[in-house]
Amino acid sequence: MKSKSKPGASRYRMWSFLFCAPNIILFIVFFLIPAVIGVWYSFTNYNGLSRLDFIGLQNYDRLFHDVEFYSVLLNTIKYTVVSVPLCYVVSLGLALLLANDRIRGNAITRILVYWPTLLSSIMVGVTWKWLFSESYGFINYVLTVYGIEPVRWFSNPTSAFITTIVASAWSGCGVNMLIFIGGIKQVPQDLYEAARIDGATWWQQFKVITFPALKPLSFMVILLEIVGSFKVFAMPLTLTNGGPGTATTYMIQYIYKTGFERLDVGYSSAVSMVMFVILLLVSYLQTRINAKHEEEY
Amino acid sequence: MIRKNTLKSAGKSVVSILFAIIWAFPCVWMILSSFKPTSELFSYPLHLFPQEWTMLNFHKALQEFDILQYMGNSVFVAIVATIFTVLFSCMCGFALAKYDSKWLSFFFLCLLSTTMLPTEIIMSPSFEVIRALGMYDSLWACIVPAIGSMTGIFLMRQFFVSVPNDFLEAARIDGADEGVIFFRIMFPICMSQVAILSIFSFRWRWNDYIWPLISLYTKEKYTLQLALRSISAMDSISLDWGLLLGASVLTMIPVLVIFVIFNKQIMSSSMSSGIKG
Numbered sequence: 001m002k003s004k005s006k007p008g009a010s011r012y013r014m015w016s017f018l019f020c021a022p023n024i025i026l027f028i029v030f031f032l033i034p035a036v037i038g039v040w041y042s043f044t045n046y047n048g049l050s051r052l053d054f055i056g057l058q059n060y061d062r063l064f065h066d067v068e069f070y071s072v073l074l075n076t077i078k079y080t081v082v083s084v085p086l087c088y089v090v091s092l093g094l095a096l097l098l099a100n101d102r103i104r105g106n107a108i109t110r111i112l113v114y115w116p117t118l119l120s121s122i123m124v125g126v127t128w129k130w131l132f133s134e135s136y137g138f139i140n141y142v143l144t145v146y147g148i149e150p151v152r153w154f155s156n157p158t159s160a161f162i163t164t165i166v167a168s169a170w171s172g173c174g175v176n177m178l179i180f181i182g183g184i185k186q187v188p189q190d191l192y193e194a195a196r197i198d199g200a201t202w203w204q205q206f207k208v209i210t211f212p213a214l215k216p217l218s219f220m221v222i223l224l225e226i227v228g229s230f231k232v233f234a235m236p237l238t239l240t241n242g243g244p245g246t247a248t249t250y251m252i253q254y255i256y257k258t259g260f261e262r263l264d265v266g267y268s269s270a271v272s273m274v275m276f277v278i279l280l281l282v283s284y285l286q287t288r289i290n291a292k293h294e295e296e297y
Numbered sequence: 298m299i300r301k302n303t304l305k306s307a308g309k310s311v312v313s314i315l316f317a318i319i320w321a322f323p324c325v326w327m328i329l330s331s332f333k334p335t336s337e338l339f340s341y342p343l344h345l346f347p348q349e350w351t352m353l354n355f356h357k358a359l360q361e362f363d364i365l366q367y368m369g370n371s372v373f374v375a376i377v378a379t380i381f382t383v384l385f386s387c388m389c390g391f392a393l394a395k396y397d398s399k400w401l402s403f404f405f406l407c408l409l410s411t412t413m414l415p416t417e418i419i420m421s422p423s424f425e426v427i428r429a430l431g432m433y434d435s436l437w438a439c440i441v442p443a444i445g446s447m448t449g450i451f452l453m454r455q456f457f458v459s460v461p462n463d464f465l466e467a468a469r470i471d472g473a474d475e476g477v478i479f480f481r482i483m484f485p486i487c488m489s490q491v492a493i494l495s496i497f498s499f500r501w502r503w504n505d506y507i508w509p510l511i512s513l514y515t516k517e518k519y520t521l522q523l524a525l526r527s528i529s530a531m532d533s534i535s536l537d538w539g540l541l542l543g544a545s546v547l548t549m550i551p552v553l554v555i556f557v558i559f560n561k562q563i564m565s566s567s568m569s570s571g572i573k574g
Contacts, residue, residue, distance in 0.1 A: 012396055015475035019392035020404060022385040026445035027404075029430075031411050034422035041422060048421075097313060105310045109317035114564055116320065118552050120504030122522045126529055126545050127323045130330065130538070138326055141343045170323065175567055182568035231417050234506045234522075238529050252417045259421040260511070272418045279413050 041269035048263040059270035069271065071246055072254040078161070079250060080229040083168045087225055088218070091173045095180030096206070110181070114174035121171075125238025128167040132239075154240055157247035164236045164248050168229070176221045183217045184210060216290075223286040227279060251275050324549075331355070331542040338538055354543030364544055366517060367524040370436055372551075374509075374520060375502040378440040382449055382498045383491055390453025391483055395465060405454075411447050416507055424511045438512030439520060443502060449494050456490045457483070493566045496559055500552060521548050 042059055046052045063069050094113060098106045116124065131138050132153040140150035153159045187210060195205045233252035236242065242249035242257075249257070251271070259268030326345075330338060331354050333347040358364045393405055416423055423442065424433075432438040460483070468478045484491075509523040519527065525548060528541045556563065 012475065013398060016392040016396035016398065016401060018476075019388040019479065020401070022381075023389040023408070023445050023450065024404065026385075026442070027407060027411070029426065030416075030423065030442040030445065031414070034416075034419045034426055035414055037422035037425060038419045094316065097309070097316070100309075103306050103309045103313060105313040105317065109313045109320075110564070111560060112317045112321045114567070115556065116324070118500060118556055118563075119324075119549065120506065120522050122506060122525050122529070123504075123545060123549060126525065126541060127327050129529065130327055130542065131323055133538075134533075136339045136341065136343070138343060141341065144341075170320065178564055178568045227412070231415055233417060234526070238526065241530070255418065256420060256510075260424075265421045268421055272421075275418050276414055279418075283413050 038269050038272055041266050042273050044266045046265040046269075048259075048265045055266070059267050062267060063270050063274065068246065069254070072249050072251060073274075075161075075246070075248065076230060076232075076250045079164065079168075079232065080226055083165050083172075083229050084222060084225045086165065087169055087172050087176065088222055090169055091176035091221065092180055092214070092218075094173060094177045095184060096210070098177065099181045099184040110177070113177055116171045117174040119171060121232075121234035122238050124167050124171040125235045128163060128170070129239050132163050155244055157244060160240045160244060160248050163239055164232075167235055167239055168232065171235070172225070172228070176225070179217055179221060180214060183214045187213045219286070219289055223282065223289075226282055230275065230279060230282075327542060328546055328549075331539075331546040335539045338542075354539040355547065356543075357537075357540045358543040358547055362524070362528070362540055362544055364521070364524070364547055367519050367521045368547075370518060371503055371521040374436055374439045374505075375499045378443050378502045379495055379498040381440070381444045382446050383494050385444060386446055386449030386494060387453050387484060387487060387491065388479065389450045390455075391457050391479055393450065393454045394457035394460075395462070408447050408450060411445075416442070420507070420511050427512050433512060434514040434518060435512075436518060436520075439502070439505065439508040443505065443508055446494075446498065446501075449498065452490055452494055453487065456487050460486065492559075493562060496555060496563060497566075499555070503552060 043054055043056060044052050045055050045058070098110050098113070100106060119127070132140075134140065134150075134152050134154060137153075139153075143150050151159050153163050191209050192205055195209060200208070230250075231252060232250050233256070236248050236250060237253055240248040242253050255268050255271050255275070258264045258271060262268075329346060332350050332352070334349060334351045334353060337344075337348055393401055427433050427438045427442070432441065464482070465478060468482055473481070504522060505520070506522045506526070509520045510526075513519055513523060516527075525541070525544055528537065528544060531537070
């Protein structure tokens, strides 16, 4: 039944509007207005207090000549390029390992792998900061026990970067693993039986049956992960504080730093707009790939 | 053959347990560390279990750090926001699923677009809006902006799409108006979705950092996450690890309790719909 064609449609229209009204207001006040203000700020020299003059494209001009901006953008891209494939492979691997309910221990392992995804980013940061701690941290202790020189994890750009990757994989894989397990369980079992009768190896079964069946889920997971890794903020903030220097400062932290600490709101908004365009491109890609995919099936 | 299969599954069990240990260890280590006195935290060799169990770190968190105050703030924010999120998402999801009009489809597209421009990106303008509404430095600033939830609306819409229209039509023929239909008939049948969304929404607000960060100023109004951050932001020399570990473990408890009780629901909803935190 579609209410449009029915008599009394205007009554339904009123009700549908009433049901949506709270979310419409929230959408306008906390999304649309900030978005519009953000675009406007990016063309001004607003400093959070009084000054607010239109300065055209100056912020963008400054941005594209700012070494710091490029290094932060590069950090974020590096983080995305490393963490997303890693998380994808680990999640898929864990899903393949843990999907079978008959293997003893799988149920409890699933719970334990999923658990960190429930923690806040701050908690994840604290947990790993404690493990990687340069003085009396567990990981350095294990290294010294095996006669390896302890690593000053947070003092070196590369090792600090590694800590953020490890923490993101630990805290992010559980959800994706569950999504993949859900997908694996929907693959008809007789496909595998037929493959086994034909003498297909485990790897062949994965390549021909499981992997293609998980393709739509893979797209979804990868693109969610990309958006998520661009948004990463509180975890590296707690873990490395963006350091050493700006080696692990990612986009959101940079937006926060320029907007709220340096009170360079106009400039910060210009950074936001660049990031918005990047996310827009990512989701455009997502819809394109999805559309292409749906055509195939 | 049977022998070989049991051997194989035993091998798989071992690998599985190995991953369980790897994934559980960081939290276990933190929890066990929180029971150690400072002298033990900073002396080699390290032991998995405290040599001397102490509640001192929790004491410090409760007495000096006043964690109950922050916990109270977080509980208030999480509960109030969750009630509104569930109610409004349910109403909106129902409307999007059961009424048909151009503006509704348009609004649905608008909602989808919010995933592309998360609050994290537009912090400064969001801060200005909070300030203009007079909500700055009030817990309401962590509640009201966060009530609208795309995931919540989507979850409810999916549910109501699966509810047969005849159901609705029968009630209409009986003369019930739409408000009565929603609150008397539709809302009660989606209780399992309400439960899932409540659990997730509670956790989103409990773990939220962005809104408290930009909107709270007075220390007494801090939420737990903000308070934790205020300890961990200290430089490495003045950082009180004992306090940080104690406070972190206390912060984890409510989420842990919810997870222990509802782990089946939480995990199966993640499996089928991919709800993320």
